[in-house]
Amino acid sequence: MRVIVVAVVCLMWAFPVFGGGLLVVTEEMVPYNFRQDGQVVGLSTELVRRTLEKSGLEGRFQVMPWARAYYIARNDPNVLIYTIVRTEEREKLFKWIGPVAPAVDEKMYCLRSRPDVVVRTLDDARNYKVAVVRDGVGHRFLEEQGFSLGINLDLSPNEDQMFAKLFWGRVDIVISDDLNNAWKLPAIDRNARELQPLITLRNHKLYMACGPATPDETVDRLRKGLAAVSAEEKRRILQKYRHPAWACDPLPY
Numbered sequence: 649m650r651v652i653v654v655a656v657v658c659l660m661w662a663f664p665v666f667g668g669g670l671l672v673v674t675e676e677m678v679p680y681n682f683r684q685d686g687q688v689v690g691l692s693t694e695l696v697r698r699t700l701e702k703s704g705l706e707g708r709f710q711v712m713p714w715a716r717a718y719y720i721a722r723n724d725p726n727v728l729i730y731t732i733v734r735t736e737e738r739e740k741l742f743k744w745i746g747p748v749a750p751a752v753d754e755k756m757y758c759l760r761s762r763p764d765v766v767v768r769t770l771d772d773a774r775n776y777k778v779a780v781v782r783d784g785v786g787h788r789f790l791e792e793q794g795f796s797l798g799i800n801l802d803l804s805p806n807e808d809q810m811f812a813k814l815f816w817g818r819v820d821i822v823i824s825d826d827l828n829n830a831w832k833l834p835a836i837d838r839n840a841r842e843l844q845p846l847i848t849l850r851n852h853k854l855y856m857a858c859g860p861a862t863p864d865e866t867v868d869r870l871r872k873g874l875a876a877v878s879a880e881e882k883r884r885i886l887q888k889y890r891h892p893a894w895a896c897d898p899l900p901y
Contacts, residue, residue, distance in 0.1 A: 669705060669706030669707055669708065669726070670700070670705055670706065670707040670708070670726050670727065670728050670866070671707070671708055671710065671720070671724070671726060671727045671728070672696060672700075672707040672708060672709045672710070672727075672728045672729075672730070673709075673710050673711075673712060673716075673717040673720055673721055673727060673728070673729050674688070674692070674693070674709070674710075674711055674712075674717060674729065674730050674731060675711065675712065675713065675714040675717055675781070675806060675807075676711050676806055676807065676808070677690075677731060677807060677828065677832075678690065678828065678831035678832050678835060679691050679827065679828070679831040679889045679890075679891075680692040680693070680731045680748070680749055680828075680854070681693050681711065681730065681731055682711070683711055688709040688710075688711055690889070691748075691749055691885060691886065691888075691889040691891060692730050692731040692748035692749050692854065692856075693709070693730075694885045694888075695748050695749070695874075695877065695882065695885060696728070696730050696748060696856055698873075698877045698881060699745070699856070699870060699873040699874045699877060700870075700873065701873070702872075702873035702874075702876040702877060703869045703870050703872065703873030704869070704873075705866070705869060705870070705873070707728065713782070713805040713806055714781050714782065714783055714784050714805075714806070715782045715783035715805070717729055718732075718783050721742070721857070721858070721859045722741060722742075722859045722860075723859065723861065724859065724861060725859075725861035725862050725863070726861075726862055726863075726866065727858060727859055727861075727862060728745070728856060728857070728858055728862075728870070729742075729856065729857055729858070729859075730748050730854075730855070730856035730857070731748050731749060731854045731855070731856075732854070732855055732856070732857055733785040733852045733853065733854060733855070734852075734853045734854075734855045734857075735785060735852075737788065741859075741860070742857035742858065742859060742860070743857060743858045743859070743860065743862060743864070743867045744855055744857045745855065745856045745857055745858065745867065745870045745871055745874055746855065746856065746871060746874045746875075747853060747854060747855055747901040748854050748855060748856050749854045749891070749901065750854075750886075750891065750893040750899075750900045750901050751851050751852060751853045751854065751900070751901070752825040752826075752827065752828075752851070752852050752854065753825060753826070753848050753849075753850075753851055753852075754785075754786065754823060754824075754825055754848070754849045754850050754851070754852050755823070755824065755825060755826070755845050755846065755847065755848050755849060756773060756778065756821050756822070756823055756845075756846040756847050756849065757814075757821065757822055757823075757824060757829070757843040757844060757845055757846060758776075758814075758820055758821050758822075758843070758844050758846060759814065759815070759842060759843065759844065760841070760842055760843060760844040761842070762820065762844070765820050765821065765844075765846070767821070767846040767847055768846075768847065769847065770793060770847065770849070773800070773821060773846075773847075774794075774795065774800050775800070776800060776819075776820035776821050777799075777800055777801070777802050777818075777819045777820050777821070778790060778795065778800060778801055778802065778819065778820070778821040778822070778823065779802040779803075779804055779810045779813050779814060779818075779819040779821065779822045779823075780801070780802070780803065780804070780810065780822070780823050781803075781804055781805070781806060781807060781810060782803040782804065782805055785852065786823040786849075787801075787803060789849065789850070790823075802818070802819050807824070807828070807832060808836065810822055811832065811833070811836060811838070812836070815838065815842075821846065823849065825852075826840075826845075827891065829843055830890075831889075856870075856874075858870070879898065879899055882899055882901070883899060886899075
């Protein structure tokens, strides 16, 4: 009996229950979602907050490793997850609300100081060790393409550790995007110019979504709330985070 109680307590600690409103989960990924002065902020975060306000729903934001956020959103009711890439494989796993940011090109990068890393195709990358965030879309994509953990695939719980491995020389390549690099690397005392883009993998649509256990009524309210956010509000958010799409007319999302 004692073992069962301990196990339940451990599960409650690992996957906290939110007694009212929505639990809103995401990972640390600047400039889309990140912690600053004790608050969860970011380009995507601001649009999610506007959506909640216009939906008349309350939300408690938590930043956690992506694998944990993904698990909670897939299995628990009343959970909203963002910034999540919408893919064909995930289409039936979530109830999709709408885009939280303009689509991005996912790329492979190496250090500019590594001219020995020569990648012109995905097959070329099999000769190197590629770091990705565990359970992220890059992780699943490389597994589907036959990359193997411990051989040419390396997993990290978050982007900070992924980039640290690159600069420490423990891996040869990381998967990221240009805007993320421009924000993330200065935060760890690095510069985006230290990275060399190799190849573009895919174009990703960045969304907010709920898992199947979240009631359809809640999902509908969120969709209507997002639709009520004006283009001008979105434009101000994009400009605040120096996203080049802020000057586009019409906006690309």
